[in-house]
Amino acid sequence: MKITCIIPSRGRSFQLLATVRTAQKLESGKHEVTYIVGCDSDDPETIGMCQLMKAGSVYGGQVTAHCFERTPSLGIMVNQMCRDVPGDVYCSMCDDMLIVTPGWDDKIAEAVARTPDGVFFWKIDEKRPATWAIVTDKWLQAAGRMFTEHFPFWWDDLWLLELWVLVSEGPPLQIEAEAEDRPAKTMRMRDLRFWTEFFEATRGERISEAKRIAAALGRPVTVDKETVSRTYFNIAPEFRRDIETIEAAQGERSPPTPEYLAAKARAEALMQEAA
Numbered sequence: 001m002k003i004t005c006i007i008p009s010r011g012r013s014f015q016l017l018a019t020v021r022t023a024q025k026l027e028s029g030k031h032e033v034t035y036i037v038g039c040d041s042d043d044p045e046t047i048g049m050c051q052l053m054k055a056g057s058v059y060g061g062q063v064t065a066h067c068f069e070r071t072p073s074l075g076i077m078v079n080q081m082c083r084d085v086p087g088d089v090y091c092s093m094c095d096d097m098l099i100v101t102p103g104w105d106d107k108i109a110e111a112v113a114r115t116p117d118g119v120f121f122w123k124i125d126e127k128r129p130a131t132w133a134i135v136t137d138k139w140l141q142a143a144g145r146m147f148t149e150h151f152p153f154w155w156d157d158l159w160l161l162e163l164w165v166l167v168s169e170g171p172p173l174q175i176e177a178e179a180e181d182r183p184a185k186t187m188r189m190r191d192l193r194f195w196t197e198f199f200e201a202t203r204g205e206r207i208s209e210a211k212r213i214a215a216a217l218g219r220p221v222t223v224d225k226e227t228v229s230r231t232y233f234n235i236a237p238e239f240r241r242d243i244e245t246i247e248a249a250q251g252e253r254s255p256p257t258p259e260y261l262a263a264k265a266r267a268e269a270l271m272q273e274a275a
Helices: 015-025 045-055 074-084 102-115 136-142 156-168 193-199 204-217 225-233 237-241 243-250 258-274
Strands: 002-008 032-040 063-068 089-090 097-098 119-123 129-136 174-179
Touching: 002 015, 002 074, 002 102, 015 032, 015 045, 015 097, 015 174, 032 045, 032 074, 045 063, 063 074, 074 156, 074 225, 089 102, 089 136, 097 225, 097 258, 102 119, 102 174, 102 225, 129 136, 129 156, 136 204, 156 204, 193 243
Parallel strands: 002 032, 002 089, 032 063, 119 174
Antiparallel strands: 089 129, 097 174, 119 129
C-alpha cells in the first residue's frame, strides 16, 4: 500500500525531525511510505531540516519538502500536497505528534482493507481518540479534497470527523495505533471565539457536503443529517467557557498576517451569507 503522510510545519524543525524519524523507525517495512512536509517559502529552518533528513539517512528518499508562499488556510496547502503526491491513503500529521505503535503503517492497511472508502483517526491512548485524520483515496476522490480551505488553524479535523459520521451514519473509526500529542503554541491561533462560531454556522455546508460525498460513494442517505450532526458535535460548554484562557495560553501574539486577515474576511462573508 502507498501511504502519503502530509505534515504542514513551520518553525519547529527539531520537533519535525522527531515526528518523522520516529514514524520511520516504527514502520513495518511492508508498505511504501512517503513524508511530504508543507513548508512556507519564508521558513528556511524547516526547508533546511527537510533537506538534511533527505540527505542524511537511509530513509532520506522518503522525505520531500513542498514549498508554498504562505497560504490563508492549512487546507490549501494540504489539498495541493495530496494532489501532488497521490497515494492509496493519506495521513494528516502534525509536527507535534509522535507515533508510538510499531507497525503503524500495517495497522492503517488493515483498517483500509476493512473499509476501503473510510476516514480513520489515531488514538492518543485506549480511552482518548485523536482527531488526526487518515483518509482513503476513494474518499478523497469522492470528496474532492481532504480539508476545507476555510481555516488558518484547527477545525478542519473536526469538520472531516463530522463528515465521516454523517456519511457513514456510524461512529468515528480508529486505527489500532497510538500517537502522543506534544502540544505547543498553535500557529495563527487568534479570534478563537469567532472561529468557533464560524464552525457552528457552517453546519449546513457540512450536511450538504456529506450528502454529495455519500452519493458519490454509493452509500445510502437514510438518516436525518442535521439530527446526527447535532448529536455528535455540539461544542462543549466548558470549551466555550474557557475560550479566552485557551487562546491566551496557546495563541499567537504577533500581529496578524495578511493571509490570516484574508481568511477571516472570507469567513465573515460566508457567515453573512449563511445568516
